[in-house]
Amino acid sequence: MTRPARVLILVVLVLAAPALAQLPATNVDDTQLYEVASYLRCVVCQNLSVADSPSEMALQMRGIVREHLAAGESPEQVIQYFVDKYGEWILLSPRRHGFNWLVWLAPAAAVAVGLTIFVVVVRRWTRRRAHATATPVPIDPAMRERIRREMDMESDR
Amino acid sequence: MIPELGYGALIVGMLLAVYGAIAAAASARTGRVALLESAQHAALGVFGIVTAALLLLVYAFLTFDFSLRYVASNTTLTTPFYYRITAVWGALEGSIILWSWMLALYTLIVILRHRHNARDLYPWVLAVMLGVLAFFLLVMTVPAPPFERLTPIPADGRGLNPLLQDSGMITHPIALYLGFTGFTVPFAFAIAALATGHVSDRWITMTRRWTIIAWYFLSLGLLIGGWWSYHVLGWGGYWAWDPVENAAFMPWLTGTAFLHSVMVQERRRMLKLWNIGLVIMTFSLTLFGTFLTRSGVIASVHAFTQGSIGAFFFTFLSLVVLCSLGLLAWRWDALAAEGELDSVVSRESAFLLNNVMLVAAAFTVFFGTVFPLLSEAVRGTKVSVGAPFFNQVNVPLFLGLIFLMGVGPLIAWRRASLENLRRNFLWPVVIGSVAAAVFFALGVRSALAALTLSLTVFVASTIALDYIRATRARRRMGEGLLPAMGGLLGRHNRRYGGFAIHLGILVVAVGITGSHAWSVQREMTVKRGESVELAGYTFRFDGLAARENGNHFLVESSFNVSNGHATSRTLHPAKKFYPNEQSPIAHVDYHLGLIDDLYVVLGDFARDGTQATVKIQVNRMVSWIWIGGLVLTLGAALAILPERKKPA
Amino acid sequence: MRRPLRWLIPAAALPVLGLLAYGFRVNPHDIPTPLIDRPAALFALASYDGPPMNLEAHRGHVVVLNFWASWCHPACYEEAPVLERNWQAYRDRGVVVLGVDIQDKPEAGRQFINTFGLTFPNALDPVGKVSVDYGVYGVPETFFIDGKGRVRAKHVGAVTDAAFRREVEQLLAER
Numbered sequence: 001m002t003r004p005a006r007v008l009i010l011v012v013l014v015l016a017a018p019a020l021a022q023l024p025a026t027n028v029d030d031t032q033l034y035e036v037a038s039y040l041r042c043v044v045c046q047n048l049s050v051a052d053s054p055s056e057m058a059l060q061m062r063g064i065v066r067e068h069l070a071a072g073e074s075p076e077q078v079i080q081y082f083v084d085k086y087g088e089w090i091l092l093s094p095r096r097h098g099f100n101w102l103v104w105l106a107p108a109a110a111v112a113v114g115l116t117i118f119v120v121v122v123r124r125w126t127r128r129r130a131h132a133t134a135t136p137v138p139i140d141p142a143m144r145e146r147i148r149r150e151m152d153m154e155s156d157r
Numbered sequence: 158m159i160p161e162l163g164y165g166a167l168i169v170g171m172l173l174a175v176y177g178a179i180a181a182a183a184s185a186r187t188g189r190v191a192l193l194e195s196a197q198h199a200a201l202g203v204f205g206i207v208t209a210a211l212l213l214l215v216y217a218f219l220t221f222d223f224s225l226r227y228v229a230s231n232t233t234l235t236t237p238f239y240y241r242i243t244a245v246w247g248a249l250e251g252s253i254i255l256w257s258w259m260l261a262l263y264t265l266i267v268i269l270r271h272r273h274n275a276r277d278l279y280p281w282v283l284a285v286m287l288g289v290l291a292f293f294l295l296v297m298t299v300p301a302p303p304f305e306r307l308t309p310i311p312a313d314g315r316g317l318n319p320l321l322q323d324s325g326m327i328t329h330p331i332a333l334y335l336g337f338t339g340f341t342v343p344f345a346f347a348i349a350a351l352a353t354g355h356v357s358d359r360w361i362t363m364t365r366r367w368t369i370i371a372w373y374f375l376s377l378g379l380l381i382g383g384w385w386s387y388h389v390l391g392w393g394g395y396w397a398w399d400p401v402e403n404a405a406f407m408p409w410l411t412g413t414a415f416l417h418s419v420m421v422q423e424r425r426r427m428l429k430l431w432n433i434g435l436v437i438m439t440f441s442l443t444l445f446g447t448f449l450t451r452s453g454v455i456a457s458v459h460a461f462t463q464g465s466i467g468a469f470f471f472t473f474l475s476l477v478v479l480c481s482l483g484l485l486a487w488r489w490d491a492l493a494a495e496g497e498l499d500s501v502v503s504r505e506s507a508f509l510l511n512n513v514m515l516v517a518a519a520f521t522v523f524f525g526t527v528f529p530l531l532s533e534a535v536r537g538t539k540v541s542v543g544a545p546f547f548n549q550v551n552v553p554l555f556l557g558l559i560f561l562m563g564v565g566p567l568i569a570w571r572r573a574s575l576e577n578l579r580r581n582f583l584w585p586v587v588i589g590s591v592a593a594a595v596f597f598a599l600g601v602r603s604a605l606a607a608l609t610l611s612l613t614v615f616v617a618s619t620i621a622l623d624y625i626r627a628t629r630a631r632r633r634m635g636e637g638l639l640p641a642m643g644g645l646l647g648r649h650n651r652r653y654g655g656f657a658i659h660l661g662i663l664v665v666a667v668g669i670t671g672s673h674a675w676s677v678q679r680e681m682t683v684k685r686g687e688s689v690e691l692a693g694y695t696f697r698f699d700g701l702a703a704r705e706n707g708n709h710f711l712v713e714s715s716f717n718v719s720n721g722h723a724t725s726r727t728l729h730p731a732k733k734f735y736p737n738e739q740s741p742i743a744h745v746d747y748h749l750g751l752i753d754d755l756y757v758v759l760g761d762f763a764r765d766g767t768q769a770t771v772k773i774q775v776n777r778m779v780s781w782i783w784i785g786g787l788v789l790t791l792g793a794a795l796a797i798l799p800e801r802k803k804p805a
Numbered sequence: 806m807r808r809p810l811r812w813l814i815p816a817a818a819l820p821v822l823g824l825l826a827y828g829f830r831v832n833p834h835d836i837p838t839p840l841i842d843r844p845a846a847l848f849a850l851a852s853y854d855g856p857p858m859n860l861e862a863h864r865g866h867v868v869v870l871n872f873w874a875s876w877c878h879p880a881c882y883e884e885a886p887v888l889e890r891n892w893q894a895y896r897d898r899g900v901v902v903l904g905v906d907i908q909d910k911p912e913a914g915r916q917f918i919n920t921f922g923l924t925f926p927n928a929l930d931p932v933g934k935v936s937v938d939y940g941v942y943g944v945p946e947t948f949f950i951d952g953k954g955r956v957r958a959k960h961v962g963a964v965t966d967a968a969f970r971r972e973v974e975q976l977l978a979e980r
Binding site for chain 3: 478
């Protein structure tokens, strides 16, 4: 695999890393509360997070998250508590272990495959073209300037 | 009377469509013109019948004809007149009849426009369109009939879902379906090209406008859906990566890829195979979307499923995918011409990269959407894949696409010389970098936001630079400023329409970035007279008022909002209690601004009005998304104008 | 691409279609619970009438823990008489039925209890702590807890006589 492709994959993977804040939970501020809640699925809505959902259940769940954070638990511990009660399904983003790696790596894999095909195809097509070169016709500067101006005006061709 | 009439009409329509499809295909194989004319007449007949059926259904709704089960399920005696009309497509069966009518309309237009200018392809195009139409009519006669009789006739109906009683319901499905059904036309042409073996570029040039129109309506449908979600559903967001939302987004992604790669085929006669594959993928994804929405295979807030309809859609989807890909494989040799590229630094490359990213994004969304199913099949465990996942993995792809939006339109075809690169990109890169520094100085600390905004500035600079240069060149020829600017738009409407569409996307991207990076929210229980502070605004709870309001009972709260220097305003978030709904529907109140949207949702409240729980959001830059949609509209309109003849 | 390889393209669609077909067999609303065979979470709530409801106090008995709400039509309304009936039938054998009212108002809960004349203990869960402790995602849901305080079964949806008897008899037989 070419170097640029490898670098790109690394960049994609790094940017895709989770961004859970590691703030000390001494004082529960709303940002941390909503961040944790945004990883939990609202169980009575479909596909909304506990942070977003206006439902009564989500309101109560936010209250429980707040309680746990205020008691000094870390965001990971709060999330684990919910996973213990509901199963992995409660997480809006699959945990990165075992089989779930498939869905996290799929985007990078798709880009990698696409870029590989791109590179291979471009190489093949430019090599073909290089075989069919014509000697360039010499053009004097005045003609070159006029051609450039005309091409400016016809800028969509 | 009406149920039988409508049902009978649909059966006749379906049979006519089947006949027309077969006749058109037979005409294509044998060359007999009489068969083709017969097929055309059948198509006209189908259009007339579906129109009549639709009008019949509308009439049934307007006259409260509860002898129809569909009418009784979706309206009550108190439903206002305009919602009675929109209720026609508010649930499953009605959505199919709307879809069918649009397909029939498009078929009619295809007949009028192409029966003379696409002689060889036209019979197959007609056959495919009528075939698809026949399927949807079949759905309306067997698993999901809109004209089913209800006995005994109830005194009152059940009512339209209150969330659908909104202006979004009037426009969102129409725009979205016009987009979905619109892609049937390029697909039909692609199949025609494969069937006849005439895989030259003609089918692409003929369907160019169709593709832009379908793409535009799909974009509009997605944006209106976002707007509807934002101002009705009460969660303050516009996109949840719900499976059905994803199902509409995927064909948009591949449709965008198709829109761009056909330009390469037009110019350089390359990518024939790829383009046909892309349009097959796009059309299949629209079918997949309807399958997801109606089969209940993946749970979604949008899904309106029942009975065996999922099996029908699945069978049709499988048929379409396997047959069209089979045709593609059959015609492989005619299509797989080797392309020629002068240099990797060229517009062709940029377009190819654009395609890679868009198709990769579509694949990501697809895989994420079906992964819960896959996980259950393989591991037996249910997992969820939602917003955090999709937001994270799609960001790099979309950033790459924004960058390409700046590079693609200006980089030279074939080989971009250093001179070309310098002329077109030096200033925009400089301006973009300066913008990044400015954003940092202004306090933007989110790296992602700063990067996105700088890229946006970069792309906008490329567009501005190109326009300024072209205007200047015209002015040097002696034209005045305004005629030069207007003349450019008129003569090169495709190019500048495209630029405007790109600008629209940029504005939407800025809106999305801002709303994610800088929106804040807070939730509190307040007593009457108490205030909540958020982002410099003070929200004071002024009490509750309750009253009967047409077909529901309304509890309305009053919040006075001020931010110190501007005049204060009052917001009235409410809860609506509909007799037929289990839980009350929250009615959000909001104030839209260019930068700040104030958004208040009423939660629980005490009966005596002394206290209430309220969720307050200050959403940033969301209005830019809707503004971007307007710019997009103008761009699309410009792009599809008929091209003016260039002077000799 | 050589002749046979090109047919890989349509063939590639088959596994995807197969996966979608599999989707017909699963119910997206049926979520398995991780609580089976794990100790039931202890809780104490103020009940609607009578002494406070405390799960620990019933250690050693078979407990049927039912989550309901007054706004849950029609399922909770269907199962309330079933629960009352079976409570009367099994209370002499040491089976305890406990009801927890979630996301509800006290007045509405009381009215529900009076409507069905429920005599087993019921309590309101004011902040949702107990419902989350049991991974409740809708109402009604019923948990069958054995004498050792472990959750042994979960029933989603209105409980029927047959389901109630089957679970309770199995747990009683183990003692």
